[in-house]
Amino acid sequence: MEREAVIRHLEALAPPELAEEFDAGRIGLVVEGREETGSIYCALDASPRVVEKALLDGTDMLVVHHTPIWAPVTKIDGDLAAFLRGVLRSGMNVYVLHTNFDHAPGGVNDVLAEMLRLSDIIPLSLGLVGDCPLSISEISGLLGVPLRVWGELETVSRLAVVGGSGFDPLLIREAYEQGADAFLSAELKHSVARAAPIPLIEATHYSLEAPAMRELARRFGWNYIDDPPALSLWTSGN
Structure with missing residues (x-):
């Protein structure tokens, strides 16, 4: 072609x-x-x-x-x-x-929504909010990375999702006003976490955006090259 x-x-x-x-x-x-x-x-x-x-x-x-x-x-x-x-x-x-x-239909955030089985979806100015049937550990398993949760959160009912670096205070406020009880994105700043009206779930940038590029390759029959950044977790027990 x-x-x-x-x-x-x-x-x-x-x-x-x-x-x-x-x-x-x-x-x-x-x-x-x-x-x-x-x-x-x-x-x-x-x-x-x-x-x-x-x-x-x-x-x-x-x-x-x-x-x-x-x-x-x-x-x-x-x-x-x-x-x-x-x-x-x-x-x-x-x-x-x-x-x-x-922003595109079927793009980064829509692929994430499908991956996380969200329903009753409402679009945000960037990203979306939907009902989430998954536990936090199940979300972690599907994304393939550990998650950090900022705030008190045991279960998720209505989840906001923004692929990549999406922890913008205005977006978080918009998601909260649309009924989200948690917000999933990457690259969180301390000041944003402290001021957020809902708990924030921090994944990695790669884990949130790679699925859409992988799906793009599948859709067109192209080859996808997976190259996630190396990630290690250390605690006092290590």
Whole structure:
């Protein structure tokens, strides 16, 4: 399939106009390679391991959620130089679906809602709220990571979910006003936890967003490269 045809499919799935303003210039085709795309891989991040695997397999396009080029480039060295050197030499395209995929129907948050079996769903300005039939330990098992709970929480009835780094005080307040009794996201700040009106459940960024990229690969028959960050838990008994 030609590259432009793939891009049309991706833009229909996650229209660029759904992206947050800060994503301007950071989504879509961020590295242009060859026009024919017979082999396409997906991943959450264009990490060194992911890029190495994609290049080794001769992939024509790598579709990721997080852009590998975030800040304006005034100097090419270090990790960026290593990334661009291999990608440009190979002719591999790199395409980014970020906050447009967060907001899109069937995107990051909808996949999470289905995974966690939420029902009676109400959308938020980002994320959603739904009835949750699972225990906290069952949520942990499905996500494949330990969870930290901030606040008193034994059971969850109505759960707010925001994939990625979603612990925004305004979002938490919105979820609370929509009847949520707990809020699931990642990368929680101390000040936000102390001021929250409902308990906060902290997972990892990867565990909340990788399922959607994995589902995207399954939907189109592409290959998914799993590259979760290493995580260790230490207590006084270790």
